Amino acid sequence: xxxxxxxxxxxxxxxxxxxxxxxxxxxxxxxxxxxxxxxxxxxxxxxxxxxxxxxxxxxxxxxxxxxxxxxxxxxxxxxxxxxxxxxxxxxxxxxxxxxxxxxxxxxxxxxxxxxxxxxxxxxxxxxxxxxxxxxxxxxxxxxxxxxxxxxxxxxxxxxxxxxxxxxxxxxxxxxxxxxxxxxxxxxxxxxxxxxxxxxxxxxxxxxxxxxxxxxxxxxxxxxxxxxxxxxxxxxxxxxxxxxxxxxxxxxxxxxxxxxxxxxxxxx
Numbered sequence: 068x069x070x071x072x073x074x075x076x077x078x079x080x081x082x083x084x085x086x087x088x089x090x091x092x093x094x095x096x097x098x099x100x101x102x103x104x105x106x107x108x109x110x111x112x113x114x115x116x117x118x119x120x121x122x123x124x125x126x127x128x129x130x131x132x133x134x135x136x137x138x139x140x141x142x143x144x145x146x147x148x149x150x151x152x153x154x155x156x157x158x159x160x161x162x163x164x165x166x167x168x169x170x171x172x173x174x175x176x177x178x179x180x181x182x183x184x185x186x187x188x189x190x191x192x193x194x195x196x197x198x199x200x201x202x203x204x205x206x207x208x209x210x211x212x213x214x215x216x217x218x219x220x221x222x223x224x225x226x227x228x229x230x231x232x233x234x235x236x237x238x239x240x241x242x243x244x245x246x247x248x249x250x251x252x253x254x255x256x257x258x259x260x261x262x263x264x265x266x267x268x269x270x271x272x273x274x275x276x277x278x279x280x281x282x283x284x285x286x287x288x289x290x291x292x293x294x295x296x297x298x299x300x301x302x303x304x305x306x307x308x309x310x311x312x313x314x315x316x317x318x319x320x321x322x323x324x325x326x327x328x329x330x331x332x333x334x
Contacts, residue, residue, distance in 0.1 A: 085116045086128055093108070096168060106168065107166065111162070113161040116157070117158070141188075144162065145190070148161075148162055166185075166186055169184070184205075202242055202243060202246070207224060225284065229283075250263065252266050264284040267284070279298075279299070281299075282298075
């Protein structure tokens with residue numbers, strides 16, 4: 068059968084991203100206690116399309132996922148991107164994954180027991196490998212001492228979303244615990260998004276575990292939400308600036324910033 072997608076295209080237009088979006092796929096996650104969690108991930112997979120190719124074989128994205136079924140972890144994350152580049156003859160590959168993760172609550176204000184944390188991974192591979200890990204941590208605070216313009220909704224004050232590029236291995240639980248330290252240290256102060264953002268950022272800065280991070284704090288108020296964000300080191304054109312609100316809602320941000328570093332956490 069003739070391979071239509073590999074035929075030459077005369078229009079000479081490079082396409083930056085072509086692929087599949089919102090693919091629902093089961094994965095097995097390894098946690099810090101060396102136990103596994105079966106969860107459901109939502110994935111976006113893209114490659115670039117050089118101007119001399121007519122199209123991309125979309126079915127190959129799913130074939131690649133099936134090859135790694137049951138073996139999803141960050142050590143395999145780069146392998147998946149490499150397979151995407153090789154199978155689709157691309158110069159750059161992007162893989163974005165969102166999934167719920169469950170572990171013991173990371174803040175003193177949380178209810179006892181397991182808490183749900185929405186996690187997102189943004190991986191890119193061109194000449195170098197880049198990986199951003201993003202975790203959304205719910206913040207539950209009593210109304211006592213809260214800023215007069217804030218209001219508890221179903222016991223939830225708001226959430227803190229952190230996106231990081233790590234220098235070394237770090238578990239998701241460790242990242243959640245760092246955010247929890249910032250939230251707990253802010254309890255004695257006025258509970259505003261500005262103060263919460265500074266407290267969490269200060270904890271991340273002291274650990275010296277990240278080459279880059281961004282903190283976004285949202286407070287749910289009556290009729291609207293307030294937010295504050297901090298990024299270190301500040302990027303001139305951060306991919307998270309353009310998609311800040313969609314990231315906090317669990318949507319995927321576009322890939323960017325290629326820089327090689329040691330793979331961080333294990334899934």
